[in-house]
Amino acid sequence: MLQQKSWTVATRGRSTLEITSELDRFVRQAGTQSGLCHVFLHHTSASLILCENADPSVRYDLERFMARLVPDGDPLFQHTLEGPDDMPAHIRTILTQNSLALPIADGRLDLGTWQGVFVWEHRTNPHRRRLTATILAP
Numbered sequence: 001m002l003q004q005k006s007w008t009v010a011t012r013g014r015s016t017l018e019i020t021s022e023l024d025r026f027v028r029q030a031g032t033q034s035g036l037c038h039v040f041l042h043h044t045s046a047s048l049i050l051c052e053n054a055d056p057s058v059r060y061d062l063e064r065f066m067a068r069l070v071p072d073g074d075p076l077f078q079h080t081l082e083g084p085d086d087m088p089a090h091i092r093t094i095l096t097q098n099s100l101a102l103p104i105a106d107g108r109l110d111l112g113t114w115q116g117v118f119v120w121e122h123r124t125n126p127h128r129r130r131l132t133a134t135i136l137a138p
Helices: 020-030 057-069 086-095
Strands: 002-010 015-018 034-041 046-052 099-105 115-121 128-136
Touching: 002 020, 015 057, 020 034, 020 115, 020 128, 034 046, 046 057, 046 086, 046 099, 057 086, 057 115, 115 128
Parallel strands: none
Antiparallel strands: 002 128, 015 115, 034 099, 034 128, 046 115
16 A cells, blocks of 8 residues: 655744654554655755654754754855855755655554654745655555
8 A cells, every 4th residue: 555645844944843743644544554654855955854852952952063063154165056054954954864764553653752753944044845755554
């Protein structure tokens, strides 16, 4: 069985946006008891992360770490067509990921107690980001 859903989310600029409940709702509506839910983000300047969802300071600290690792406006970068955050956003995406494979068990996402799925926007301005989730089941 294969089921697929695409949708867009609006980001607020550089931040994280949790999409766990949207994914879990899709899995439940599909009626899939076991399998995989693959999620793909159709962009090169935002990413998907599986991260702690109980304490927002974890994501705040991730952002601060990434800002130190890949600072905006670094003179090293030639690719600045869309501003000083352009190339850093691409590097951030490459260092993280734009797809995840999540297990499905007992009709729902089988995540750990404190795990959530987030879109991590790497650009400083808000954007609309397209996602596709695909359920693969026996």
